[in-house]
Amino acid sequence: MMNIRLVGEQIGVEVSGVDVKTMSDEDFARIYRAWIDGNVLVVKDQNLTIPEFLSYSRRFGIVNPHPSKSTRHPDYPDITLLGTDKFDANGQLNQAIYRRGAEGWHTDGAYDEIPFKATQLYAIAIPDTGGDTLFASGYAAYDGLPEQLKQRLDGVVGGFTYGGRKSNQALLNPEDRAWTPVQHPIVRLHRESGRKSLYFDPGKIVFIADMEPAASNDLIAELTARMIQPAGQYRHKWAVGDIVIWDNRCSYHKAAGDYPPEQDRIHWRVSIKDWEETGKMAAD
Numbered sequence: 001m002m003n004i005r006l007v008g009e010q011i012g013v014e015v016s017g018v019d020v021k022t023m024s025d026e027d028f029a030r031i032y033r034a035w036i037d038g039n040v041l042v043v044k045d046q047n048l049t050i051p052e053f054l055s056y057s058r059r060f061g062i063v064n065p066h067p068s069k070s071t072r073h074p075d076y077p078d079i080t081l082l083g084t085d086k087f088d089a090n091g092q093l094n095q096a097i098y099r100r101g102a103e104g105w106h107t108d109g110a111y112d113e114i115p116f117k118a119t120q121l122y123a124i125a126i127p128d129t130g131g132d133t134l135f136a137s138g139y140a141a142y143d144g145l146p147e148q149l150k151q152r153l154d155g156v157v158g159g160f161t162y163g164g165r166k167s168n169q170a171l172l173n174p175e176d177r178a179w180t181p182v183q184h185p186i187v188r189l190h191r192e193s194g195r196k197s198l199y200f201d202p203g204k205i206v207f208i209a210d211m212e213p214a215a216s217n218d219l220i221a222e223l224t225a226r227m228i229q230p231a232g233q234y235r236h237k238w239a240v241g242d243i244v245i246w247d248n249r250c251s252y253h254k255a256a257g258d259y260p261p262e263q264d265r266i267h268w269r270v271s272i273k274d275w276e277e278t279g280k281m282a283a284d
Helices: 025-038 050-057 138-143 147-153 213-226 275-283
Strands: 003-006 013-016 040-043 062-064 080-082 118-125 133-137 157-160 182-185 187-189 196-198 205-208 233-236 243-247 251-255 266-273
Touching: 003 025, 013 025, 025 040, 025 243, 040 233, 050 266, 133 138, 138 196, 138 251, 182 187, 205 213, 243 251, 266 275
Parallel strands: 013 040
Antiparallel strands: 003 013, 040 243, 062 266, 080 266, 118 243, 118 266, 133 233, 133 251, 157 182, 157 205, 187 196
């Protein structure tokens, strides 16, 4: 029997007692609603092939290959391999792979004109210690802003690009490193929940539109300092067979980046876009 329980005070739900390969549409609807309400959804104890993982992922939206071509699965380009090939031919640890996702709080896909709706990971190998993923609610971030700042952010737009102001593009092929910033509202009204969240990523934002550089940098620094609310966090300790999906429209995440490098921490990852947003863009 499927069981759904809260795992965080304001973010995070866990599902057990279900096989995602064979679940009914009714059960999936319950899971999807729990995900929208909880922002991060964990499904325990799964045993999946790559085609099965992709099939389940496509129930959430349109699966898109990640721009980092070098970390795509050679036979399934929609799959990004996280944690593989950490060491080069000389045995040196590649920090870009080992610490991928651990540089700071972020949301995936803000550099795209249609940002990622969701990211989903499936745990293949987990280290003995460390390797957790931390999540934080964008709803809690917005709710925690002073009222004056909320009013100031009404209608404000940010410019985002891959690598942001630091141009951190180590995982991209050289021919893929030219990015033009795309603009998104800093306060985002979630299409499905109807709630407002702070849509923000310190590592991808390059400017606040229609502001002088100094004022833009000051506002970016203030939002960076305010984006994580203690009560709006969830820390996931992985087990092999876990599937975790998070809503990039209203959350932030980061890897702990603290596991023993000689041990494996391997996930399959997919990036998912929204059917409705993609359809609107195609129509335009």
